[in-house]
Amino acid sequence: MTLAHGRRYLAIPGPSTMPDRVLAAMHRAAPNIYAGELPEMVGTLWPDLRRLAGTSGHVALYIANGHGAWEAANMNLFSRGDRALVLATGRFGIAWAESVKPLGVTVEMLDFGTASPVDPARVEQALRADRQHGIKAVLVTHVDTASSVRNDIPAIRAAIDAAGHPALLAVDCIASMGCDPFHMDDWGVDVVVSASQKGLMVPPGLGVLWISDRAMERCRDSDLRTPYWNWTPRATASEFWQHWAGTAPTHHLFALRESLTMIAEEGLPAVWARHAALAQTVWAAVEAWGEGHPDIALNVADPAHRGHAVTALRLGPAPNATRLRDWTEQKAGVTLGIGLGMAAPDDPAWHGFLRVAHMGHVNAHMTLGALAVMQAGLIALDIPHGLGALEAAARVVARLA
Numbered sequence: 175m176t177l178a179h180g181r182r183y184l185a186i187p188g189p190s191t192m193p194d195r196v197l198a199a200m201h202r203a204a205p206n207i208y209a210g211e212l213p214e215m216v217g218t219l220w221p222d223l224r225r226l227a228g229t230s231g232h233v234a235l236y237i238a239n240g241h242g243a244w245e246a247a248n249m250n251l252f253s254r255g256d257r258a259l260v261l262a263t264g265r266f267g268i269a270w271a272e273s274v275k276p277l278g279v280t281v282e283m284l285d286f287g288t289a290s291p292v293d294p295a296r297v298e299q300a301l302r303a304d305r306q307h308g309i310k311a312v313l314v315t316h317v318d319t320a321s322s323v324r325n326d327i328p329a330i331r332a333a334i335d336a337a338g339h340p341a342l343l344a345v346d347c348i349a350s351m352g353c354d355p356f357h358m359d360d361w362g363v364d365v366v367v368s369a370s371q372k373g374l375m376v377p378p379g380l381g382v383l384w385i386s387d388r389a390m391e392r393c394r395d396s397d398l399r400t401p402y403w404n405w406t407p408r409a410t411a412s413e414f415w416q417h418w419a420g421t422a423p424t425h426h427l428f429a430l431r432e433s434l435t436m437i438a439e440e441g442l443p444a445v446w447a448r449h450a451a452l453a454q455t456v457w458a459a460v461e462a463w464g465e466g467h468p469d470i471a472l473n474v475a476d477p478a479h480r481g482h483a484v485t486a487l488r489l490g491p492a493p494n495a496t497r498l499r500d501w502t503e504q505k506a507g508v509t510l511g512i513g514l515g516m517a518a519p520d521d522p523a524w525h526g527f528l529r530v531a532h533m534g535h536v537n538a539h540m541t542l543g544a545l546a547v548m549q550a551g552l553i554a555l556d557i558p559h560g561l562g563a564l565e566a567a568a569r570v571v572a573r574l575a
């Protein structure tokens with residue numbers, strides 16, 4: 175017997191649920207890529223994208239996933255032989271560093287583990303030690319999707335300034351854009367990297383970079399730039415094709431137009447508040463399951479350091495997390511995220527971690543539904559857990575809705 179038939183829910187941290195309106199916007203004939211509706215529509219994207227990131231800076235779009243968006247940032251930020259300071263709080267910070275190294279950029283890594291945020295004092299110390307100002311940029315994830323740690327970006331900016339260091343600040347907002355509040359200009363961020371398939375509710379395939387005037391200027395002579403990755407023509411195109419270094423990603427752009435319209439209709443502060451509420455709903459359930467059962471626990475102890483797009487948790491002992499994921503998918507049509515970066519994939523402990531996504535087109539019934547399905551799985555699989563999780567989750571919704 176299975177109860178999985180019906181609309182499935184992919185509750186993994188990307189790709190996220192695509193709204194029917196976004197899918198419908200893509201259902202159209204191929205548009206003319208030289209004139210008419212497509213270039214006119216794309217003209218409306220730029221101000222909305224700037225508003226989303228909180229900047230009056232530049233925007234460059236790439237036909238790319240998140241890894242491609244990282245590479246776009248890397249190729250413009252650095253010249254061969256430059257140095258980068260990478261602040262890691264989970265698997266994605268480490269992976270960004272790994273994408274920089276093969277370019278001939280020397281990476282200095284401050285690794286803060288998988289359960290705590292960046293300590294700005296250590297950033298200041300590392301930059302003070304760089305007396306020659308050889309470090310060109312500091313790279314950090316806003317929310318690391320593997321650990322669900324959220325970093326305090328203004329505090330990191332303040333640490334760079336306190337060290338009197340000219341390094342550019344580049345932030346990976348692939349998980350957090352459209353989910354957690356972000357204010358690029360107010361926070362002194364130079365480069366923001368994102369992608370379409372998470373909070374932006376568009377299929378994977380669009381990378382988005384926001385670039386400050388300062389970064390534009392300081393990276394003008396970066397010698398890693400190739401014509402395809404160079405952000406300058408993309409951000410300042412005089413002809414439409416230059417935005418894409420070729421053919422435009424036609425249907426993704428119509429999808430993005432619709433998703434930005436949906437975000438504007440709800441209102442960005444309301445979108446952020448919805449994500450905060452759904453995150454707290456998940457946290458309340460996990461805390462109740464973990465009551466008296468220390469094998470079940472949120473990855474990040476302090477709520478102030480948790481992202482609002484995804485929640486990483488321990489659901490041990492292994493292999494209980496994998497058993498539960500299999501059960502929810504096969505029996506109830508809910509696919510939960512694998513644990514990432516908490517244990518090596520060939521380590522049996524890997525099967526004691528999972529993630530619940532709550533990013534993008536997600537509402538209370540979806541999150542409460544996913545939690546109720548998890549509750550059913552815990553019972554069906556005889557996994558010891560604390561009681562009252564669904565009551566606790568419902569109380570959060572009742573209080574915040």
Ligand SMILES: *Cc1c(COP(=O)(O)O)cnc(C)c1O
Pocket residue numbers: 187188239240241242266315317318319346347348349369378
């Ligand atoms: C998803 C994600 C990435 C990688 O994106 P891909 O599209 O899988 O290449 C990088 N950083 C963060 C923070 C992410 O959430």
